[in-house]
Each structure stands twice: as C-alpha cells, then as structure tokens.
Amino acid sequence: MSRMIVPWGAAGVLAVIGVAEILLDSAFTSAPATPVAALAAVVLGAVVAGRFPVTGTAIVALAFPIAVAGGLNGPTGVTVLAFFLAPGWAGFTATGVRTSWPGPLAAQLMASLGTWIAGRAAGSSVGGLAAMAWENLFFGSLCWGAWGVGLLARRLRERADLLARLTAALEAEREAREHAVVVEERQRIARDMHDAVAHSISVMVLQLGAVRATLPTGTPQAEMLLGVERLGRESVRELRTLVGMLRDTTTAVAAPQPSLARAADLVAEVRAAGLPVELTTDGDLDGLPRPVDISAYRVLQEALTNVLKHAGTVPTAVTLRRTARDVIVAVENDSGGARSGSPPGHGLTGMRERVAVFDGSLAAGPRPDGGFSVRAVFPTGAHGAARERTGSRS
Template sequence: MSRMIVPWATAVVLAVIGVVEIVLDSGFSAAPAAPASALAAVVVGAVLAAWFPVAGSAVVALAFPIAVAGGLNGPTGAAVFGFFLAPGWAGYRRAAPSWPAPLAAQLMASLGTWIAGRAAGSTVAGLGAMAWENLFFGVLCWGAWGVGLLARRLRDRAELMARLAQAVEAEREAREAAVVAEERQRIARDMHDAVAHSISVMVLQLGAVRATLPAGTPQADMLLGVERLGRESVQELRALVGVLREPVSAPQPSLARTQDLVDDVRSAGLPVDLTVDGDLTAVPRAVDINAYRVLQEALTNVLKHAGPVPTTVKVGVSATGTTITVENEPGGAAAEPSGERGAVAGHGLAGMRERVAVFGGTVAANPTGDGGFAVHAVFPARGGQR
C-alpha cells in the first residue's frame, strides 16, 4: 500500500509547491507556460513512479530540459525537489537494478545544461557554468539514489531480523515443548515402575495377611478396606500415567483465550460481562500465562462461593502493565473475609498472590459494599514483548 501512497502524496505536495511558486514568483506568473509544463512533468512522473519507479524518475527529470527550453534559467523549485526524490524512491522500491533512474536524471540534467549553454553562447564562463550545473545535479541524483538503496537495505535487514527472531522463538518453544514432553514421560515411567509397583505389592501383602484372619472380624474388615483402597489407588495411578504419556495438545493458557474462558464459565451458568482494553497478544509470555491462571481461579471461585451471579470481568493491557478485575454481585453464601476466599479449594487467593508477586505485582481481594466480592490483580510492565 505504501508503494501507492508515498508517490501520490509526493505528487500532491509537489503540485502545491509548484502552483504556489508560479503564483508568487513574478517571473513565473508573467510567463507561466514553461514552469507549468515543468510542473506537469514532475507530477505525472511522481504518479507514474507508484508503478514504475525508474520510468517515473525519468519523466520527473524531463522537467529540467523542459523548463530551460521554455526560457527559464534552470529547473523550478518543485522540479529540483522531484529531481532528487524520484531517484531515491527508485532505489528504495525497485528490487531489480535501479541505477537507470539516476542515470536518466543525469542525462536530463546534461541535456538541460546543454540547452542553457547554447542559449547563453559557448563562452568560457558559460562552459564553466554548464560543468558546475552538471556536477551539482549529478551529485544530487546519484546521492539520493544511494540514500534510497541504503534505506532499502536497512528495511530488508530489519525484516530479516524479524523473521530470524520469529524462527528462534519458534525453535525455543519447540525445544521447551520437547523438554516438557520428555519430563512427562520420565515422571510417567517413575510412577509406573516405582509407585504403582510398590502399591501393588503392598496390596498383595495385605491380601495375604487378611487371608490368615477369620472372616468377619474387625481386623479382617479393616484390612479389606485398606486393600480395596490400595487397588483403587493403583487404578488412579495407572490412569494418571496414561494422561502423562499422552502428548500435550490442549490449548496453552493465554489471555488471548479470555473469550473462550468466559464462554466456558457462561456455559456453566455464570453470567459474565467481559470488557477488554488493549492488545492481549502483546503481553509478555510469562505474564500472559500467570494472568490467565489468575483470571481462571477468580472465575472458578465465583462459581464455587457465590454461585451463578452476575459477574463483571475487565482485562486491561497498557504500557504500564496488565490488570485483571473480577467482581461479582452478592451470592447465596456470604462473602468470605479478605484473604480467605478460595482457601477450601487449594488456597486460591494465596496462589493468585504468589503468581502476581513473582512479577512485583499486587492482588486486592475484598468484599464490595453491596455484599459482593472483587478481585483486582496488577502485573506491572517489565519491558519486552512476546
């Protein structure tokens, strides 16, 4: 899109400059044909450069000989601006060799100075002026072209570095996933080979001891219960081993999945009003995971302790950090005192505070004035994006 916008915007600016120049310059306004013709070449060339940078540069450079042939002493101001902008644009935009653009401008400058020299007469002073004009405009067009090439190379290098950074990040994530999968396999093997095996042996030994006792005695019944519990534990361990050996395919925790999380709790009966302020994909990865977990824990606590009551969720991402706010209306049970909510189910608030404290943030969890409850977590910005 910039390929079209930049030349067109330049054409408009140069047209305005050229018109103002013709109106304000008494020499131009008295005989506007030559400056107007030169301006037309500049504007047409600038627009043409949107599709053909080299051809557009050559058309812009035509303004020089057109102006001199029309009786002017040299190119107009708009023509001078276009003279160095057009080769620079060609150097920046054209992937193929773009040196014909400054070469065409150099040739047009030579033609213009030759026309001016013939009009002034072939004197020593005239030849010196021609040589100087040729050198001046030559340096101008070739220098602008060189700046355009440099800008193009810097842009290409920046794009290459961005692609390399993405590739490195993808490789790092793949390596981390492989390490996690390997660790899951190791844990599964340990649980299967050591824990499950040991419990199975214990269950067999308990069965052997129970067989030596008279049936129906309290001791036999107690051992039978322990034996049954041991078998259930072995079954649960085997199920857990199966889960650990499966590849990790579930979506990873991320604030970008906030809407999915809200949809899940809505389907569970919790009416949630969600507000998102900022770009959720711009949160640093470590903060992203922990902020999602805090939001998940807060919504779970609402369901557990207040029931399906209207709840407001606000997620904000800005230059100062990431904020999570979950506020619910009064539920069937009274709101717990600050710091106690979620304690029954794994110390939920304590876990939130630990997650946020790692990043130097804060968590405020307090009853609201109307009997509801509000959790507000702040992850301060530490710099660095995803």
Template sequence: MHRPNVAAVLAAALALIGTAEILLDAQFSAAPATPAAALAAVAGGMLLGAWRPITGAAVVSLAFPISVVGGLDGPTGAAVLGFFVAPGWAGYRKAQASWPAPLAVQLMASLGTWVAGRAAGSSVAGLGSQAWENLFFGLLCWGAWGVGLLARRLRERADLLARLNTALDAEREAREHAAVAEERRRIARDMHDAVAHSISVMVLQLGAVRSTLAAGTAQAEMMEGIERLGRESVHELRALVGILRDAEATGPAPQPTLGRAAELVAEVRAAGLPIELTVDGELGGIPRPQDISAYRVLQEALSNVLRHAGPAPTTVYLRREPGRVSVLVDNEAQNPAGGTAGASPGGHGLIGMRERVAAFSGTLSAGPRPGGFTVQAVFPLGTESGAWKAVAA
C-alpha cells in the same frame, strides 16, 4: 504505508511546493505556463513512479528541458527536488536494476544545460557553467539513487532480522516444550517408582493378612474392601502416569484465555448443557495471570453445573470494564434431585476458585438463589501476585 500511497504523498508534497513556488516567485507568477508544465511533469512522474519507478523518474526528468525551452534559466525548485526524490524512490523500489532512473535524469539535465547554453551563446564562461551544472545534477541524481539503495538494503536487513527473531522464538518454544515433556516423564517415573510401587506392596500385604482371617468375618470384609480400594488406586495412578508420559505426543495444549470462552461454552453445550454466553466488552489485552485464572474459574463453575445440577439452563456473562474483568455463571436447578451447582459448597471446586480470585485481591461470591445457583468472580486488572502461577496451573 503501502508503496503507492507513499508515492502519492510524495507527488502531493511536490505539487504543493511547486504551486507555492509559482505563486510566490514574481518571475513564475508573471508567466506561469512554463513552471506549471514543469510542475505537471514532476508531480505526474512521481505519481507514476508508484507503479513504474524508472518510467516515473524519466517523466520527472523532462521538467528540465521543459523549463529551459519555455524560457527559464534553469529548472524550478520543485523540479530540483523531483530530481532527488524520483531516482531515490526508484533505487528503493527496484534496487540495482533501477540504474536507468538516475541515468535518465542526468541525460535530461545535460540536454537542458546544453539547450540553455545554446540560447545564451557559446563562451568559456558558459562552457564552465554547463560543466558545473552537469556535475551538480549528476551528483544529485546518482547520490539520491545511492541513498535509495541504502534504504532498501536497511529495510531488507530489518525484515531478515525480524524473520530470524521469529525463527528463534519458535525454536525457543520448541525447546521449552521439550523441557516440559522431559519433566513430565521424570514426574511419571517418580510417581510410578515411589507411589504406585508402594501401594502395590501394601495391597499384596493386605491380601496376605486377609488370607489368615476367617472368610465372612467383618475383619475379612474390611480387609477385602481396603485391598480393592488399593488396586483401584494403583490403576488410577498408572493411568495418570500414562497421561504424563504421553502428553508430549499431542503437542502443547491451547493456552487458557477468556478469548477461548466461546470454545469452552461450545464444548459444554455439546455435553448436553443448555448454555448461553454473553460478552460485554473487549476480552483481548487482559494481563495473562488474570486471564488464565478467570478462564479457570469459568471452567470450574461450568464443571460444577454439570456435576451438581445436570442439564440445567445456564447463563455465562463475561464483562470487561476499566480496571477489572468479571465472570458470572448462573444456572437453574433442573436435575431430578433438585441440586444446583453449589450443592457441595465445601467442595474443592469453590475453594480453588476462591484461591484463584484471592491471589489478585479480587472478590468471589458463590451461593444459592431461589431456584438456582450463582457464581460471580471479579478480577482487578493490573494486580499481580506471586501466587498466581500456582493457582493458574
């Protein structure tokens, strides 16, 4: 709660307590002017303390002399509570620099007891009573101030611990990213040493065999094709190795999530696909495994549209319902060949989508419709599978 709001609540509480005291106490209800004036000082000072804690405490302390000058034997109950709350609030807000707040309350309490003692006449018993009241109100206001200081220190320590925890989280993420980058480099070295080297040797051997064959024969042409394919494979493997080695330079990629569906749609639209996105329900708070897999299904379905249907008008519909989230991609057949996103129903794209959905006991329907193709995946929420990490990567 914002600090001015806290002070306003405290002022309102003291006002209600003081009002009830005036109404229920026979002495106060018979002559309410003085207790009402004291209550006004308490509530008004507490409200002022929202912005000026020390000044507010000083105003609250005026309730004691107001009470005794007005004919009361001592401060009202609401005033006593105010003498506790106001210095405590000042200590919480201003820490050690707020010591004038309890000092003002103690001085006004001493003034009030002195005025009350003068009115009652000087006596040994009266002097003892004044000494006790000074001690009581001193302990009350300075003790409350100490409680406020302690509460402030605990709050500052909690804030410091929260900042340290955030810094530790950031450091842990950095270390995890460094570990991932090192693993990428290790995989790149292994791929280069084991795979690319072996294929390169095979290509050289094929070239040596081809050189022994007569030029223009079917065997020579076949060997030349295999040799060319091998060189292309080596080139692709080296490109992949470069990606793995350089991935850490670009920093961690944004996490796949349906919350980034609009960004994905914008990227596909920029590639020339006329596409519309409709979201029904709140996409936040989806369990991370289902969220990642649903995003990957959407990504693969849109890739299929670009690959098989070309710039076909496409509709993406994401729906969050109690207990499940669904992804629907529907496209028209607009490419010159008349293809659709499902032109290769046996391709790895649909197989991958089925695996992702099956990992959560969901359903996937993918097939042609008149003039187009529709893919719909439904992920139950709250269902986890040990295979999700494999299919969500």
C-alpha cells in the same frame, strides 16, 4: 497498494509546493505556462513512480528541459526537489542495482539535455561552457547520490527484516527447548510414580489379599482388609490415570528441526540482506546425531546474526567441516569499524552452553588482523554419543 502511498503522497505534496512557487515567485506569475508544464511533468512522474519507479524518474527529470526550453533560466525549485526524490525512490523500491540504474541515468541525460538547451540560449562563451559543465555535474551528483541513498536504505531495511526473522527463529527455538525440558521432566516424574509408587501399592494390595484369604469369610478383620484392598486398587487406578496425563505430550508444540543440511539456505538468506558470505563445506554433513546437528546449526545461525548486529555487512567466511570424530563450525568476518565483531553477551554464552552439552569446545574472539572469529567443535564419536545417551536418560 501500500507501495503507491509514498509516491502518490509525494505527488500531492509536490503539487502544493509547485503551485505555491508559481503564485509567490514574480518571475513565474507573469508567464506561468512553462512552470505549470514543468510542474505537470513532476506530478505525473511521481504518480507513475508508484508502479514504475524508473519510468517515473525519467518523466520527473523531463521537467528540467521543459523549463529551460520554455525560457526559464533553469529548473524550478520543485523540479530540483523532485530530482532528488525520484532516483532515491527508484533505488529503494527496485530489486537490485541492475533493475534501478536506468532511473538515475535517465535523470542524468535529461539534466544534460537541459544544460545544453540553456547553454545554447546563453551562447558558447567560455563562461557559458563552464556554467554548463557545472550544472551537469551538480544535477548528475544529485540524481546518482540520491539513487545510492535509496539503495542503502533498501539494504538496511532488508538487513533489519532478516535480523528480525533470525531473532524470532532463535526465540522460537529457545521456547521449544524450554518446553522440551518441561515435557522430559513430566515423563521422568511419570516413570518414577509408575516404577516406585504404583508398584509398591500394587504389592501391598496383593499382600493384603493374601492375608485376607487366610481369615474366615465375614469376620470384621476380613471385611476391614477387603476395604483396604479395594482402596489400594482404586489408588493404583488413579495413579495410572495421573501417569497417563503426565505422559500425554499430544499438546506439545513441535520443535523446529534445523540441520546443517540447510546451512546453504541460511547463508543465502543472510547474503540477501547484504552480508557477503562465502560457504565452504568439507566432508559429509549427513547422518550427524540429531542433537549435534541442531546445536551446530543454531551456533552457525547465532554467529551470523552477531556479525550483522555488531560488524555490519562485512566479508564473512563460513566453514563447515566433518572429521572422523568432530564436526566443526567456523565463522570469520572482517573488521567492521569500531565494533568489529561479537562482544561477550548472551549470544556467545548461548553458543558455549550448546557446545558444552556435548563436551565440545568454543573459541571466539578478535582476529589479529581485525574482525572476529567463532570456531565451535562438536564431538560426534563414541564420547559424544555416550554424553548424548546420558542426557537422554536424565
């Protein structure tokens, strides 16, 4: 229903403008039948365009031959306005070029028919033929240009939606990583309390019990030691309860689990937003260490996001390669104008931090022939595994 609001609203506005044109233009006031018929075609076409943009464009364009066939010198003003709006709407709402090009083509044919009818009425003089050629060129440029603007607007909207999704995914991953750090710190504190404090108090309670056993039963000293021993056991129970609460991660939000195995899906999403991306893989990307796999995917995601933000829809090449010791993520894009790549900022800083965790390397900067290049290397051999184990114990 929301899709129909725009063309139906346009139909109302065009109807008001058309009626005002008929009432205020003296040429139309004396013979209103033809301009009213042309206006009816415009309004009907705008209403139909709510569900069928291409068909609606053809109906709107029919107002041109109706006007000249009825004796007018050319299309009405509201027809010219609709000639611009209808093909643009077809380009904006259709799913692609293949499904929307019949709209401007129908408008072009109706414009040609209208100019031919007007030419026959004016005669076949050289001036008349030149006028026909000019009118056909003018209205053809109008409808095809409007269609191109509609396609561009749709592409920009899809790109903005994709950027919003990518940004949300990166933000969710950042929040999940921060939460994981908090959970890990809680578990470390729990281990320290269990291994150090609870153990020490348990030993003290046992020693107090041994000393109390050497004293006669009922003496003040034995009763005092018994109270201290009970207090120690109660403290141990409370500490173990607290340790259990610290170790409880059932309320933790499950972190997203991206993987280079989903790189093709990510590239497909970016390609759908208009970025011409080519993906090349070399080597088996399955079985990577999980932290490396996640970080490599996030670097790829961040690099593609930066291309969209700073270079636009320029040809981009993604290469994923796994060797015996490393996994390499490379993203290269052509020049996109004044801002041809990913300028230094939080994006590149985040990539460097991800790579540095595994003692890897990141090379990012402008290419000699224009554009921008990002190349991240993640070690996957013994050194990277040792770093990963060290990080898991901290």
